Amino acid sequence: MVSEPSGTLGNVTAPSSPESPWPVRTVARKVADWIGRLGEVWVEGQVAQLSRRGGAATVFLTLRDPAADLSVPVTCHRDVADRPGLELTEGARVIVRARPDYYVARGSFSLRATEIRAVGLGELLARIERIRRLLAAEGLFDVARKRPLPFAPAVVGLITGRDSAAERDVLVTARRRWPAVRFAVHNCAVQGPQAAANVIDGLRRLDADPAVEVIVLARGGGSVEDLLPFSDEGMVRAIASCRTPVVTAVGHETDTTLVDHVADVRAATPTDAAHRIVPEIGEQRQLVDGLRARARHLVTARLDQQLHWLESVRSRPSLASPERLLHGRADDVLGLRTRAHRTLLHRVEGAERDLEHARARVSALSPAATLERGYAVVQRDDGSLVRDPAAVADGELLRVRVAGGRLPVRVDRTADPAGPPEEIPA
16 A cells, blocks of 8 residues: 655545545545455456466466456465366366455556366356346347348358368368359457457458358367357357348357357358358259259240140131131122111101101291282281271371281271272382
8 A cells, every 4th residue: 555645735535626636646545445345256257368477476367257358367376276176277267256456556456366266067057058048038049030041142251260170161162062152251269268259350340241141150069168159148149230141050060059049040060051051053053954944845835835726726717718707798788788778768758758748837837828828917116916907096107018028008097998008108
């Protein structure tokens, strides 16, 4: 600890403020005091770095969180690290009993371990099962989330170890089956404390590449401890968030990791993955040849059927000798035309006779015909008819309508009543 020197300005027990700030040493001391009050804690992690410096009594190691990009330095006595029955190596899962420590002089945080226990295989499997149930409850393993693989991808992303047997199996088998396929290979560690982070980085890079149509995650067989990175929760979530379909081929057929549950397709082996991502060119050629033969057969049969139908239609009398349909029809047409002409003429003549009769009746009943017989119509100036001589005054001007026209007359009762009336010049 760093003691407060004399002459410190301000009251360090009072809250800090712009007018009364705390010195750095005070803040560091308070942080150290607060961390010191935490007491001992049990911490689980993976040994990322292990350093034994000659005959020094202190062993240095780094404890990494498998599910996050986070690590913390740990120091312990050599007797704690070399405890009988404890094989402390890099990549091992351990449980550490330690006290948090904050080194004020350098402002660094570390754990001082007093006990280290190795995580057994049974406990690892139980922990993986708990993670599996958690992710399954979130729906990451649902069948509805799985996407179909493209038929013949042009570019396949491959995440595997450098110069590994899994890489050779996938590349050789896929290119033999479909020579046109191209690969975007991301080589990384597939075992050890950095494997999960490296694989997640490869997934993100390949998923961001628009040319990559499917991603293959391949690794050969190994022990349960060797395959632990592929049951990492972070890796499972990274696969679930990929937009590109993912195929996993981790271990042998009997090996099952959590990534196999979340992947769109799980292959038994890397070779099986190559069979699943690309078709076999020979089989596709046979399929195309079969489809061509079938199409040719169907088209030929259809043409034969249509030709047969055309021949049967052409052999019918209506098409074989169309003029036969005209024989005997000319007389029918002539007879119909004669009948139509006769009927029309008869109706016209009957209509003319009816018109003459109507005209005669009209002429007989017409007032003009009466006037032609010598009758006349006498009217006053207002157009009213004169029917009674007594209704006419002497000297009254009248109009007489005869067959030839109209005559103005004046009534003169002094004249001979039997004689004709005197005409008055217009």
